[in-house]
Amino acid sequence: MAHLAHYKEAHPLPFVITHWINLVAMICLIITGFLIHFPVSGTMGVARGVHVFFGFVIFINCVVRMIMSLFVKSAPTGGTRKQTADFKSWLPQKDNRHQAGAWIKYYLFLKKDHPLSAKLGVPQKLSYLLIPILIILMFITGLALWTPTAGALAGFTSFFGGAMSVRIIHYFGMFVFIIFMFIHVYLANVEGTEPTKLMFFHKEHGGLVYDPDKHVIVGDDNLQPRNE
Amino acid sequence: MEQETSTVDFGSMLEARGVSRRDFLKFCGALAVAAGLSQAAAPRVAIALEKSVIGAKEGGLFPVLWIEGASCTGCTESFAQIETPDVGKIVLELISLNYSDVLSAGAGYSVELAKKQTIESGSPYIVVYEGGITQGFGSNTLRVAMETGEEILCHAAEHAAAVVALGSCAVNGGWMAAYPNPAQATGVQAILKKHNIGTPVVNIPGCPANPEWLMSVLVQVLMMGGAEALVAGDVPAVVKTLGLDGEGKPQGIFGQTIHDNCERRGHFENGEFVYEFGSKEEELGYCLYPLGCKGPQTKSNCGVTMWNNRRSWCIQAGSPCLGCCEANPNDPGDNWVEVNTPFYERHRDLHIGDWFFQPTVVAGAITGIVALALIIHGFGMKKSGRTDGGAPFEQRRAWDVKNPDKSIGQYEYSIYEDNDPVVLQKAQQEIAKQYEQATEEVAEAAEAAAEIEEGR
Numbered sequence A: 001m002a003h004l005a006h007y008k009e010a011h012p013l014p015f016v017i018t019h020w021i022n023l024v025a026m027i028c029l030i031i032t033g034f035l036i037h038f039p040v041s042g043t044m045g046v047a048r049g050v051h052v053f054f055g056f057v058i059f060i061n062c063v064v065r066m067i068m069s070l071f072v073k074s075a076p077t078g079g080t081r082k083q084t085a086d087f088k089s090w091l092p093q094k095d096n097r098h099q100a101g102a103w104i105k106y107y108l109f110l111k112k113d114h115p116l117s118a119k120l121g122v123p124q125k126l127s128y129l130l131i132p133i134l135i136i137l138m139f140i141t142g143l144a145l146w147t148p149t150a151g152a153l154a155g156f157t158s159f160f161g162g163a164m165s166v167r168i169i170h171y172f173g174m175f176v177f178i179i180f181m182f183i184h185v186y187l188a189n190v191e192g193t194e195p196t197k198l199m200f201f202h203k204e205h206g207g208l209v210y211d212p213d214k215h216v217i218v219g220d221d222n223l224q225p226r227n228e
Numbered sequence B: 001m002e003q004e005t006s007t008v009d010f011g012s013m014l015e016a017r018g019v020s021r022r023d024f025l026k027f028c029g030a031l032a033v034a035a036g037l038s039q040a041a042a043p044r045v046a047i048a049l050e051k052s053v054i055g056a057k058e059g060g061l062f063p064v065l066w067i068e069g070a071s072c073t074g075c076t077e078s079f080a081q082i083e084t085p086d087v088g089k090i091v092l093e094l095i096s097l098n099y100s101d102v103l104s105a106g107a108g109y110s111v112e113l114a115k116k117q118t119i120e121s122g123s124p125y126i127v128v129y130e131g132g133i134t135q136g137f138g139s140n141t142l143r144v145a146m147e148t149g150e151e152i153l154c155h156a157a158e159h160a161a162a163v164v165a166l167g168s169c170a171v172n173g174g175w176m177a178a179y180p181n182p183a184q185a186t187g188v189q190a191i192l193k194k195h196n197i198g199t200p201v202v203n204i205p206g207c208p209a210n211p212e213w214l215m216s217v218l219v220q221v222l223m224m225g226g227a228e229a230l231v232a233g234d235v236p237a238v239v240k241t242l243g244l245d246g247e248g249k250p251q252g253i254f255g256q257t258i259h260d261n262c263e264r265r266g267h268f269e270n271g272e273f274v275y276e277f278g279s280k281e282e283e284l285g286y287c288l289y290p291l292g293c294k295g296p297q298t299k300s301n302c303g304v305t306m307w308n309n310r311r312s313w314c315i316q317a318g319s320p321c322l323g324c325c326e327a328n329p330n331d332p333g334d335n336w337v338e339v340n341t342p343f344y345e346r347h348r349d350l351h352i353g354d355w356f357f358q359p360t361v362v363a364g365a366i367t368g369i370v371a372l373a374l375i376i377h378g379f380g381m382k383k384s385g386r387t388d389g390g391a392p393f394e395q396r397r398a399w400d401v402k403n404p405d406k407s408i409g410q411y412e413y414s415i416y417e418d419n420d421p422v423v424l425q426k427a428q429q430e431i432a433k434q435y436e437q438a439t440e441e442v443a444e445a446a447e448a449a450a451e452i453e454e455g456r
Helices: A013-037 A044-071 A086-090 A100-107 A122-145 A154-159 A163-189 A194-201 B008-016 B021-034 B039-057 B074-080 B087-092 B109-120 B136-142 B149-158 B168-172 B188-194 B211-223 B226-232 B235-242 B265-270 B359-383 B398-402 B421-455
Strands: A207-211 A216-221 B062-068 B095-100 B126-130 B162-166 B201-204 B350-352 B355-357
Touching (some): A013 A044, A013 A163, A044 A122, A044 B265, A086 A122, A122 A163, A154 A163, A163 A194, A163 B359, B008 B021, B021 B039, B074 B211, B136 B149, B201 B211, B226 B235, B355 B359
Parallel strands (some): B062 B095, B062 B126
């Protein structure tokens, strides 16, 4: 067992909820998006309704999540119960410094040992920084294509070369989401399902203890004698 | 009012053309709708028309120059197909068509002279421009009467009260400007902007433009108060009278999408679609969306105005909308031929150089490659034993090893301190040093012993 301990402090309850909402909204959006583009008999009305509804849900959820990150505290790294304001572990941290190369080498099997990391490794951090931008882009392009708001966004539509271009940007954006989900689900689970159990069900697992101030592994915690 | 509308002159004019009073008012109602007004405005239109036609008898016709650029004359053909006897013809008599490449009876020197006289007369006239303007080959592909295409448009537009860019080619190049566009064709507005000509442009896209759209613009300009504004050169008033949007298109005509007013919209909402021509679904008149209908993104009131004297229109005839009214005068790339082909696909083709592809192909291929790469990577992770908790952690960041003075981690606190490579190295060096020292000491002691033995 080489992974860091998985403590609840990494994912406070509000973020467990926003993560669940993201999951449900994204899956519904992708399915209904496909149904709108490749219509199946009898589904168009429902698909469009659900798509618009979850479009608003995922956008509002994204905004709420970002605002909460300013004041909700979370563990800045795995393997610790210490907490700092969440946005600090969303932005690049000291623990990330000089580690991008190490991560790439690790995943290309050019480095044998596991790089030390912040809560998010460098590739993850970059992708999580892009996700809110992508959600906002998808929301705006979606609104530009939705009749009730299309008029107000006519200038935006023209800027991107007309409705067809906006439609294609929105369509490509969905594939970026799908690719992100593939990579995200893969990386979160390839070394064991403990991170997923923690993220969705708040189930803790023992492991190595990391000190986010000293930036090194300082101990081992098997979670057994916690009450002593 | 009653007396005014039953003026003998006008009534006999209608009668002479076999048009009943009832037909005329019906037409006025339709014209009002086409112009973006309500049916209730029909009497207002009728009065305006009557006054104008009566005025026409007194010689107050508004001169119009109808110039062909890089066109197929389809817009002229469409306009000319208005049936006779038809009230539309009477409306046409409110203009004096001084020049038309296609319709003028005269030819050569005489029509060119008529055009020249109109331009130089000093009194207001309107230019209807049909087709794109080629800038390539020195614009010589449109050379007529010793002038290049660009010069013809600029000379005519410079002194005109307004230019009506009729048809998608005139709006932003249309077919003429489609890839690869070797003639560098573009629309009227772009050319006027290039030559700093401030004459207002009314854009009426379509391939061809519906004749009733032009009719409604002419009615608005010439009779609903637009003429005074035009003569006065009051551009904002012209824009307001015609209800032009940011692209110079009359909003009453191009303010809503085909989809908004489509007669098959109910089938769309119900999810009843035609997936294949010749199918049962097509027979039932279901929605043509899966066959690449561009109705949801094409702004035009085709479904309201319809075509060929309101007989039918594309979608009623069973064709998906090809989006021929998509034309942004400010953006040559937002050209209906570019953005709406292939016609029967939901998306346009994208291209890199001469390689054309559908967005779905590229997006699907990239997604598939990523998925495949992850599967292969997963086998690699399994093989290297990382799937059970990952590889053991590095004891020291590689960068920290190279830059011990700027180290991120404080490794003295690390549980790996005992077998930390740097610590080990230091320990080994220490041991080697001690060993060397000890060896030296032994050697010294041996030397001393030897000396003692010798001295004995």
